[in-house]
Amino acid sequence: MPDVPSIGQLSLIIALCVAAVQASIPIVGAARNRQSWIAAAVPLAQWQFIFVALAFLSLAYCFVTNDFSVLNVARNSNSELPLNYRLAATWGSHEGSILLWVFILAFWTAAVSVFTRHLERVVVARVLGVMGFISVGFLLFIQITSNPFTRLLPVPADGNDLNSLLQDPGMVVHPPMLYMGYVGFSVAFAFAVAALAGNRLDAAWARWSRPWTLAAWTFLTCGIALGSYWSYYVQGWGGWWFWDPVENASFMPWLAGTALIHSLAVTEKRGAFKAWTVLLAIASFSLSLLGTFLVRSGVLTSVHAFATDPKRGIFILCFLAIVIGGSLLLYAWRARTMSAGASFAPISRESLLLSNNVLLAAAAASVLLGTMYPLIIDALNLGKLSVGPPYFNSVFVAIMTPAIFLLGVGPIARWKKAELPELARRLRWAFAVSVIAGLSIPFVVEWKPLISLGLTLSIWIVSTAIVSFADKFKAAGARSILQRIRTVPRNYYGMQLAHIGVAVTIAGITLVTGYEVQQDLRLNVGDSTEIGGYRFDFHGVAFAGGPNYDAIRAEIDVFQNGKQILRMYPERRTYHASGNDMKSAAIDSGVFRDLFVALGDPIEGTDAWSFRIQYKPFVDWIWAGALFMAIGGALAFSDRRYNPAAKSIGLREAA
Amino acid sequence: MKFTVPIIIFGVLVVFLGIGLRLDPRLLPSPLIDRTAPEFHLSQLDEPSRTFSPTELRGQVWLLNTWASWCVSCRQEHPLLLALARSGTVPIYGLNYKDNRSDALQWLKNMGNPYVINVQDSNGRVGMDYGVYGVPETYLIDKTGVIRFKQIGPLNVETLEKTVMPLVRSLNS
Numbered sequence: 001m002p003d004v005p006s007i008g009q010l011s012l013i014i015a016l017c018v019a020a021v022q023a024s025i026p027i028v029g030a031a032r033n034r035q036s037w038i039a040a041a042v043p044l045a046q047w048q049f050i051f052v053a054l055a056f057l058s059l060a061y062c063f064v065t066n067d068f069s070v071l072n073v074a075r076n077s078n079s080e081l082p083l084n085y086r087l088a089a090t091w092g093s094h095e096g097s098i099l100l101w102v103f104i105l106a107f108w109t110a111a112v113s114v115f116t117r118h119l120e121r122v123v124v125a126r127v128l129g130v131m132g133f134i135s136v137g138f139l140l141f142i143q144i145t146s147n148p149f150t151r152l153l154p155v156p157a158d159g160n161d162l163n164s165l166l167q168d169p170g171m172v173v174h175p176p177m178l179y180m181g182y183v184g185f186s187v188a189f190a191f192a193v194a195a196l197a198g199n200r201l202d203a204a205w206a207r208w209s210r211p212w213t214l215a216a217w218t219f220l221t222c223g224i225a226l227g228s229y230w231s232y233y234v235q236g237w238g239g240w241w242f243w244d245p246v247e248n249a250s251f252m253p254w255l256a257g258t259a260l261i262h263s264l265a266v267t268e269k270r271g272a273f274k275a276w277t278v279l280l281a282i283a284s285f286s287l288s289l290l291g292t293f294l295v296r297s298g299v300l301t302s303v304h305a306f307a308t309d310p311k312r313g314i315f316i317l318c319f320l321a322i323v324i325g326g327s328l329l330l331y332a333w334r335a336r337t338m339s340a341g342a343s344f345a346p347i348s349r350e351s352l353l354l355s356n357n358v359l360l361a362a363a364a365a366s367v368l369l370g371t372m373y374p375l376i377i378d379a380l381n382l383g384k385l386s387v388g389p390p391y392f393n394s395v396f397v398a399i400m401t402p403a404i405f406l407l408g409v410g411p412i413a414r415w416k417k418a419e420l421p422e423l424a425r426r427l428r429w430a431f432a433v434s435v436i437a438g439l440s441i442p443f444v445v446e447w448k449p450l451i452s453l454g455l456t457l458s459i460w461i462v463s464t465a466i467v468s469f470a471d472k473f474k475a476a477g478a479r480s481i482l483q484r485i486r487t488v489p490r491n492y493y494g495m496q497l498a499h500i501g502v503a504v505t506i507a508g509i510t511l512v513t514g515y516e517v518q519q520d521l522r523l524n525v526g527d528s529t530e531i532g533g534y535r536f537d538f539h540g541v542a543f544a545g546g547p548n549y550d551a552i553r554a555e556i557d558v559f560q561n562g563k564q565i566l567r568m569y570p571e572r573r574t575y576h577a578s579g580n581d582m583k584s585a586a587i588d589s590g591v592f593r594d595l596f597v598a599l600g601d602p603i604e605g606t607d608a609w610s611f612r613i614q615y616k617p618f619v620d621w622i623w624a625g626a627l628f629m630a631i632g633g634a635l636a637f638s639d640r641r642y643n644p645a646a647k648s649i650g651l652r653e654a655a
Numbered sequence: 656m657k658f659t660v661p662i663i664i665f666g667v668l669v670v671f672l673g674i675g676l677r678l679d680p681r682l683l684p685s686p687l688i689d690r691t692a693p694e695f696h697l698s699q700l701d702e703p704s705r706t707f708s709p710t711e712l713r714g715q716v717w718l719l720n721t722w723a724s725w726c727v728s729c730r731q732e733h734p735l736l737l738a739l740a741r742s743g744t745v746p747i748y749g750l751n752y753k754d755n756r757s758d759a760l761q762w763l764k765n766m767g768n769p770y771v772i773n774v775q776d777s778n779g780r781v782g783m784d785y786g787v788y789g790v791p792e793t794y795l796i797d798k799t800g801v802i803r804f805k806q807i808g809p810l811n812v813e814t815l816e817k818t819v820m821p822l823v824r825s826l827n828s
Contacts, residue, residue, distance in 0.1 A: 286665075317676065332658045
């Protein structure tokens with residue numbers, strides 16, 4: 001049998017060498033205009049991908065075949081672990097997740113090398129060079145501090161098992177999705193740095209960056225939503241967002257990336273706010289890197305922090321300083337010489353988009369401030385404190401309310417100059433409907449100010465989208481409906497679908513926060529309780545088991561209006577290898593409500609158990625909205641204008 | 656000039672992150688401080704048929720010390736606990752965390768027993784409720800059952816004299 005861990009180790013070293021060449025030769029070639037050096041960029045990027053992929057597959061192979069001579073495998077896997085989780089364990093540890101990071105970076109790099117055939121070679125060389133530089137940093141990081149292939153002697157008979165929280169289907173897909181998003185912003189970053197270096201910030205640059213940014217944003221949206229859903233149903237307490245530093249680390253690049261998508265649209269169409277767009281492109285990826293630093297250095301305590309090795313923190317911090325500091329220096333140097341672009345009136349689509357951009361950036365900055373504040377206070381020796389949901393929630397509502405209002409107006413306003421009276425006339429019905437409906441609907445259950453606000457915003461998005469659709473179809477001319485639907489570009493459908501996704505998510509957050517019912521209670525066998533109009537009967541517990549765990553399973557019958565509608569089985573699992581104890585809640589999902597039952601502890605001396613039972617109205621709308629946003633992103637991405645076949649036409653137009 | 660603002664902000668951030676790396680995040684105060692100590696019913700170490708619950712100690716100031724026979728720092732802390740128990744200033748109750756009963760009993764026999772009562776938390780479930788990062792950890796609980804102080808890691812003479820004892824005196828008066 002070949003020595004797979006050594007193959008992986010060697011591939012990583014070769015990949016590092018290739019990446020080092022990729023980071024230097026094409027960039028020097030671009031500066032000195034040496035064609036052969038410029039041309040080396042594409043094959044170098046592809047070879048780097050091959051070697052990183054080989055290393056990644058080697059590690060996956062070690063996990064699949066239970067090769068406990070590898071320390072990483074011995075620590076994070078076990079022979080009883082099912083195959084899908086053995087695969088997921090590849091990225092379940094610190095070392096593995098950094099390797100996944102590099103693998104995905106190499107994947108994006110290879111994708112750029114393949115799908116940019118229509119671009120000027122010198123631009124591609126610079127972009128691939130920048131991405132190569134980032135790759136060098138992370139491959140070095142792996143070699144110096146986080147080798148996934150470290151051997152263990154003597155070889156143990158079995159491994160320690162994967163953290164039981166991570167043994168879940170969501171965990172198999174969540175990290176790759178999240179990293180596809182995080183790391184995907186490196187492409188927009190590389191395009192921005194390349195454009196700054198070449199002093200060519202123009203509409204073409206914005207057009208090239210757009211599909212890559214959309215793709216990364218779509219993945220990140222899915223990744224964050226999956227993470228939130230995972231914490232809802234795995235962690236066993238029914239919360240879906242905690243403003244935990246790790247969640248914030250993924251949310252900040254998302255906010256900046258959302259701003260970037262909008263800003264790129266303006267730069268492409270109108271040539272305006274170039275300096276701002278470039279800064280957002282740098283910021284989106286910088287926040288991704290910062291997130292990686294926060295998570296990987298253990299500088300902030302969090303449920304997720306599993307690496308607390310000072311060497312790692314210092315390495316990433318130095319790397320951050322070079323990459324982000326370097327790009328911001330380049331920005332400070334080059335942004336001065338940028339042309340201002342086309343002018344626009346104070347009321348126009350440009351200015352509305354700019355205001356929204358500023359609000360999104362402010363939201364990202366406030367999350368950053370909240371995440372960093374405890375650290376800053378501690379560093380200044382002013383004490384220790386933690387910033388919790390009260391701060392984030394109140395700041396977020398305050399920033400998002402005007403942002404959502406503008407979200408409704410933006411797509412309807414004209415480019416360059418819009419008339420306020422005309423806008424008001426076109427939006428008066430949408431405004432009236434959303435305010436009246438938002439104020440009155442909560443009376444059905446119980447009126448609360450925040451619920452009214454949330455519903456008003458949500459309905460505002462939908463009603464303005466309807467107004468915008470109606471306008472768009474009218475403009476498409478007097479043809480059949482089907483033809484009109486086809487005339488409107490996919491880009492537009494994508495935008496509206498994503499906006500409606502925001503409405504759905506806001507409605508979900510509003511309703512579940514306002515009307516959820518939660519009870520912690522003890523139930524004897526035969527007891528029943530009423531929550532949210534449902535009756536829960538506890539029938540007792542039984543032993544159950546899975547492939548690598550034993551479980552105690554409770555049986556709960558649920559009745560509505562006297563009729564039994566379902567039976568639920570919340571579990572407590574004990575994993576064989578680690579002895580870890582985990583709650584596995586029973587959840588009945590529905591369009592309008594989830595029922596959530598988690599089994600707690602037995603009450604000593606009786607046959608009663610403690611339970612947490614929750615009625616969560618509209619909670620699934622939170623993730624359904626995210627799904628809409630992601631589909632919207634994918635639709636916009638598939639627009640003809642980004643299709644390589646249609647590109648030659650597009651380029652001529654832009655030229 | 657305005658284009659240099661981002662790099663300046665970033666520079667300040669890097670400085671703080673650099674300082675942050677040198678701080679110990681484990682020193683963060685427990686979110687449980689000034690909250691009621693989580694309730695539990697666990698069987699006692701030397702007599703498993705009997706249980707113990709923190710509610711039994713309402714009206715007393717007491718220490719809850721988590722320990723385990725496999726824990727090296729607990730050995731370091733142990734003489735101090737014995738001395739504290741002999742002085743009679745504050746009763747110490749033990750939470751034997753993720754341990755094996757016979758090992759734990761043997762350990763107490765060899766090292767001496769400072770605890771009024773010890774309970775077994777063999778699967779660490781109660782430890783999880785208390786947010787135990789690692790043993791040893793010690794909680795000071797007041798007459799109303801509220802946690803007033805938490806020590807992560809072994810107790811030492813300095814914290815005992817400067818923090819714990821004054822707090823015990825003021826809570827008792």
